[in-house]
Amino acid sequence: xxxxxxxxxxxxxxxxxxxxxxxxxxxxxxxxxxxxxxxxxxxxxxxxxxxxxxxxxxxxxxxxxxxxxxxxxxxxxxxxxxxxxxxxxxxxxxxxxxxxxxxxxxxxxxxxxxxxxxxxxxxxxxxxxxxxxxxxxxxxxxxxxxxxxxxxxxxxxxxxxxxxxxxxxxxxxxxxxxxxxxxxxxxxxxxxxxxxxxxxxxxxxxxxxxxxxxxxxxxxxxxxxxxxxxxxxxxxxxxxxxxxxxxxxxxxxxxxxxxxxxxxxxxxxxxxxxxxxxxxxxxxxxxxxxxxxxxxxxxxxxxxxxxxxxxxxxxxxxxxxxxxxxxxxxxxxxxxxxxxxxxxxxxxxxxxxxxxxxxxxxxxxxxxxxxxxxxxxxxxxxxxxxxxxxxxxxxxxxxxxxxxxxxxxxxxxxxxxxxxxxxxxxxxxxxxxxxxxxxxxxxxxxxxxxxxxxxxxxxxxxxxxxxxxxxxxxxxxxxxxxxxxxxxxxxxxxxxxxxxxxxxxxxxxxxxxxxxxx
Ligand code: MSP
Numbered sequence: 001x002x003x004x005x006x007x008x009x010x011x012x013x014x015x016x017x018x019x020x021x022x023x024x025x026x027x028x029x030x031x032x033x034x035x036x037x038x039x040x041x042x043x044x045x046x047x048x049x050x051x052x053x054x055x056x057x058x059x060x061x062x063x064x065x066x067x068x069x070x071x072x073x074x075x076x077x078x079x080x081x082x083x084x085x086x087x088x089x090x091x092x093x094x095x096x097x098x099x100x101x102x103x104x105x106x107x108x109x110x111x112x113x114x115x116x117x118x119x120x121x122x123x124x125x126x127x128x129x130x131x132x133x134x135x136x137x138x139x140x141x142x143x144x145x146x147x148x149x150x151x152x153x154x155x156x157x158x159x160x161x162x163x164x165x166x167x168x169x170x171x172x173x174x175x176x177x178x179x180x181x182x183x184x185x186x187x188x189x190x191x192x193x194x195x196x197x198x199x200x201x202x203x204x205x206x207x208x209x210x211x212x213x214x215x216x217x218x219x220x221x222x223x224x225x226x227x228x229x230x231x232x233x234x235x236x237x238x239x240x241x242x243x244x245x246x247x248x249x250x251x252x253x254x255x256x257x258x259x260x261x262x263x264x265x266x267x268x269x270x271x272x273x274x275x276x277x278x279x280x281x282x283x284x285x286x287x288x289x290x291x292x293x294x295x296x297x298x299x300x301x302x303x304x305x306x307x308x309x310x311x312x313x314x315x316x317x318x319x320x321x322x323x324x325x326x327x328x329x330x331x332x333x334x335x336x337x338x339x340x341x342x343x344x345x346x347x348x349x350x351x352x353x354x355x356x357x358x359x360x361x362x363x364x365x366x367x368x369x370x371x372x373x374x375x376x377x378x379x380x381x382x383x384x385x386x387x388x389x390x391x392x393x394x395x396x397x398x399x400x401x402x403x404x405x406x407x408x409x410x411x412x413x414x415x416x417x418x419x420x421x422x423x424x425x426x427x428x429x430x431x432x433x434x435x436x437x438x439x440x441x442x443x444x445x446x447x448x449x450x451x452x453x454x455x456x457x458x459x460x461x462x463x464x465x466x467x468x469x470x471x472x473x474x475x476x477x478x479x480x481x482x483x484x485x486x487x488x489x490x491x492x493x494x495x496x497x498x499x500x501x502x503x504x505x506x507x508x509x510x511x512x513x514x515x516x517x518x
Pocket of ligand 1: 017
């Protein structure tokens with residue numbers, strides 16, 4: 001039987017000179033989900049990419065004295081490098097300047113025009129040049145752009161329009177009858193109440209005032225304007241509109257588009273309407289996560305509060321940064337990024353709870369048993385082993401459920417319950433006391449304690465894999481499990497008692513060095 005498919009996407013990123021840690025948020029979350037699904041046996045397609053057209057890029061390239069293509073090429077290389085540094089396991093990377101995407105978008109635009117879903121008219125409104133957005137009088141905030149607060153100009157332009165209004169009722173009906181389509185629920189209500197029910201206007205989908213965009217094939221004054229170009233990436237990347245649509249047939253509809261909350265509207269109104277017009281199925285879910293805030297505001301280059309992810313990874317390692325992003329903020333809500341919070345997490349959860357547990361366990365096993373696990377008949381259960389079992393192997397179902405629902409922070413909280421419980425278990429059973437005892441059963445109990453810890457750690461090392469791609473291998477090497485893949489599969493985290501007799505631990509490097517807050 002073929003594996004079930006799981007298609008997950010991030011938005012395609014604007015090529016800005018340097019992405020900040022907030023940008024990494026969507027991608028790291030999507031990566032954890034993609035890794036989890038692969039471990040569960042899905043045939044995963046994880047897509048990310050770059051959204052490279054528009055006036056802003058054209059202007060920046062002009063200012064630098066290079067062509068827009070040269071300008072984006074350099075930045076996109078940096079973005080790809082960043083994802084490599086952060087261990088992002090995307091299966092594909094789409095650039096909206098890729099030939100196949102350009103051709104497919106032209107085909108889509110022409111089809112929508114031929115069938116009457118796109119028509120020519122003119123646009124008059126308040127235009128914000130940096131945001132490339134037209135606003136109506138009522139949308140302006142104090143007469144300025146509601147997004148960036150900068151001045152707007154009155155502008156009129158011949159444009160093609162997409163008949164978005166035509167899809168309003170179908171969209172409402174669809175969203176109401178598919179409760180999981182927009183998540184979290186608060187965002188669904190926001191879309192219905194703030195945008196759909198008040199009424200949709202047709203959408204401007206071409207521009208004549210700049211040329212860094214995909215040319216409209218039947219009217220060469222026009223280039224396709226952002227959203228039809230950008231949103232289509234999710235199907236063109238799968239070959240839709242090309243000679244080979246096999247991946248499109250295999251993976252579409254996507255299981256989830258993971259996006260930041262500010263672009264939920266585009267993904268749950270404009271994109272589904274385009275798909276309806278093309279008579280294609282809609283993605284199963286659009287999940288809008290919150291923002292990572294610095295000093296209360298959304299992190300952005302223009303505000304000057306950027307935190308460079310490359311520097312952070314350099315300082316603390318990719319696994320620590322990934323852990324922080326996925327653990328700190330309830331998924332769906334906004335959360336603060338501070339260096340202090342990051343260092344606290346690293347010190348408390350990673351250096352203390354996990355790192356110390358591994359190093360203490362390995363050291364004790366070496367000290368008491370020369371590193372080698374005594375045979376079953378030489379072990380006795382000791383202390384509240386059932387508690388440990390319940391919070392490790394007994395936890396797999398819960399972790400699965402949370403990962404199915406993209407609840408990364410709570411999944412990590414569950415996993416850490418087992419880790420914390422094991423630390424407490426060491427104090428409760430006091431192996432150093434058992435080691436000094438003359439009673440031969442105490443020696444067996446000591447072996448039982450070590451077994452419980454090593455087995456619990458085997459399980460924990462599997463469960464953290466979606467979040468931290470580097471650490472599990474390091475832990476498993478110290479536990480003496482390298483190469484024992486038949487007990488390190490995802491489902492093996494739900495079985496107690498697989499740590500092999502005679503496995504031999506070895507001391508390794510410190511997993512997460514404590515960070516001096518100074
Ligand atoms: N190009 C559009 C998306 C088109 S999708 C068809 C875009 N690009 S972006 O580069 O501005 O944003 C990419 C992703 O980064 C979005 O999901 C956005 O929400 C996310 N983030 C950017 N800054 C962020 C924070 N400070 N915090 C969390 N995520 C944020 O939008």
